Each structure stands twice: as C-alpha cells, then as structure tokens.
Amino acid sequence: MGPSNFQLWGSFAKEAMDASMLVVNFFCFLQVTRTYIFNAASVSGPSMLPTFSLSGEIVLVDRISLRLGKISRGDIVLVRSPENPRKVITKRLIGIEGDRMTFAVDPRRVGDDRKTVTVPKGHVWVQGDNVYESRDSRTFGAVPYALLQGRVFWRVWPLEDFGAL
Amino acid sequence: MLSQKLRLQQWRSTAKNVADRALIVAKFLCFLHIADTYLCAPTLVHGPSMLPTLNMRGDVVLTERVSHRIGNVGVGDVVLVVSPENPRKMITKRVKAREGDRVSVFGDGIWGDVSRSFVVPKGHVWVQGDNPYQSRDSRIFGPVPYGLIKGRVFLRELGIHT
Numbered sequence: 001m002g003p004s005n006f007q008l009w010g011s012f013a014k015e016a017m018d019a020s021m022l023v024v025n026f027f028c029f030l031q032v033t034r035t036y037i038f039n040a041a042s043v044s045g046p047s048m049l050p051t052f053s054l055s056g057e058i059v060l061v062d063r064i065s066l067r068l069g070k071i072s073r074g075d076i077v078l079v080r081s082p083e084n085p086r087k088v089i090t091k092r093l094i095g096i097e098g099d100r101m102t103f104a105v106d107p108r109r110v111g112d113d114r115k116t117v118t119v120p121k122g123h124v125w126v127q128g129d130n131v132y133e134s135r136d137s138r139t140f141g142a143v144p145y146a147l148l149q150g151r152v153f154w155r156v157w158p159l160e161d162f163g164a165l
Numbered sequence: 166m167l168s169q170k171l172r173l174q175q176w177r178s179t180a181k182n183v184a185d186r187a188l189i190v191a192k193f194l195c196f197l198h199i200a201d202t203y204l205c206a207p208t209l210v211h212g213p214s215m216l217p218t219l220n221m222r223g224d225v226v227l228t229e230r231v232s233h234r235i236g237n238v239g240v241g242d243v244v245l246v247v248s249p250e251n252p253r254k255m256i257t258k259r260v261k262a263r264e265g266d267r268v269s270v271f272g273d274g275i276w277g278d279v280s281r282s283f284v285v286p287k288g289h290v291w292v293q294g295d296n297p298y299q300s301r302d303s304r305i306f307g308p309v310p311y312g313l314i315k316g317r318v319f320l321r322e323l324g325i326h327t
Contacts, residue, residue, distance in 0.1 A: 028195035035202070080312035083288040085236075122250040146247035147312050 214294030
C-alpha cells in the first residue's frame, strides 16, 4: 500500500512552506541590501540631459555615503520630490547648507533678473543638468537633507555607456 | 598524521556550526529590520514639546509605518518626522494641516513680527507640538515635505514610568 493521500498532501505542504520561506528570506536580504548598501534605479526624463538620455537609463545608487554624510557638491542624487512624495527625481547636488545660490529665475529669457538664496541649515540645493527643462530647487526651494535617497555612482544600461558617473 | 586530519575535520565542523548560527542571527536581524521599517516599531520619545500628551522624560510609543506610505496620515495624527533642520534627529509632532489648507501664524520664527496666513504647499504638511510654548515646529521651520514623515504614533506603552 503506497503513502496515503494525507501523507502526500503533508509532504507537498512542507515543500511549499520551505520554498516560500526561501523566497521570503531572499527578499528580506535584498531589501536590507537595498536600504543600507546599494540599490538599482531607472532614471528617465529631460531634466538631466546630456548626462542621462531621455529614453531612460539604469543606474546603481549608493546608500552608504548618504548615511555617512559623505555627499558633496557635484554628486548626482536621487531625491524624494517635495512636491509629490511618491515620486523620486534625479538631480545634481549644487549647494549645501550655508551656500549662497545665485540663479536665473527663467533661463530662457535673456537678461532676466537673478535671485540669490542662502541654503538653510539641514538643507541642500539640487538642480537638473538641463536647466531649461528641470523642476528643481529653483522652483521648489532647498530640499531637506533627509529627502535624499542615494548617490548615483555607476551607469549599468545602456551598455555603451557602462561605467562610473 | 591522523591527528592532523582529525583536527582539520574538527575545525571544519566548528566553522560550519558558527556559520549556520551566524546565518540564523542574520536572518533574524533582517526580519526585525523589515518589521521595524515597514510595519511597526517601538520608539522612545522625549522632550517637552508634546506635553501633556507625551511625557517629558520619555515615553515608549508604538509607531506604525504603514499609514504614511499609503498616504493615510491626516490632521490630528501624531507623527514621527525627520527634523528639516537636522537630518539626524527625529521629532514627534502633531499634524495640524495638510496641503491646500490655510494656516495662520502669529509673529515668531521665520515670519517676522506680523501675523500671516498662507496655504500649505502641495506635498507638504504643517506640524505643531501640543505644547506651543516649548516646541520648535512648523511655526519656526515652515511646512514639512510629506516625505520626511517616518511613522505614525498610535499606542503608548503603559507601565514604563518609574
């Protein structure tokens, strides 16, 4: 007499449990790595031309330098948008707290007036490389440091441009 | 010769034991981190800015991390916010107004000496401590981007006061 139905179901259930525990473990490790070490992200849009193309690129984002406070002027950063908390945008960090930022209110108009702003404590100033098509700190002001989500350090896709940023 | 081989085997099995245990600890810490970040976590809060709701010397509260991710934080909720003045500090305040609401401020802080009324911008909330005399909040540093909210306080654990 072979194994009963009950025993078959029992072993099947055990296998399913083991497999799903493996999946859960994997996702936990992945999530911890993504939060503390590094993350992959897809960036797209016109605001960072010519650094990033319109059609979208895949980059690696470093989370460690964020926690150690080692982000400096010139870094490309991922920022949670202060206008829409569900959106994460890519900009370049131009100024840190205490810097006086001078910028043209509308770069399309020749001879337009300039504004000067001091970056408050605990904030950073971010700007897109394409100043004509970018909503950034010139629009929504300096951004609190805690809204930064990581520093972009490596481009993975497209493969022709694989390398450090 | 035999004893050398035996010792090597012993080392190998000890190392395997240690690795297994370390893996269990690592898995447990991962679970803890996930629960802490995405579900709910006990937090110690202290300071005078939320008197009389929260104790000055310290209260252990349970904060849930779900509502702010689904946009469920509303007026009247006590929330944990990363301070816009110091990104290493977490502060506890009550949400007084959401985006689009009109707020009036009287004197003090960055607004100068006049009373002003303005609208909370899109993507921001206005937070204030329950103790307005001893609280650095939106009256001083302005409306706070929603992305700085890290959790909502929903339970105070009793029996901590000695």
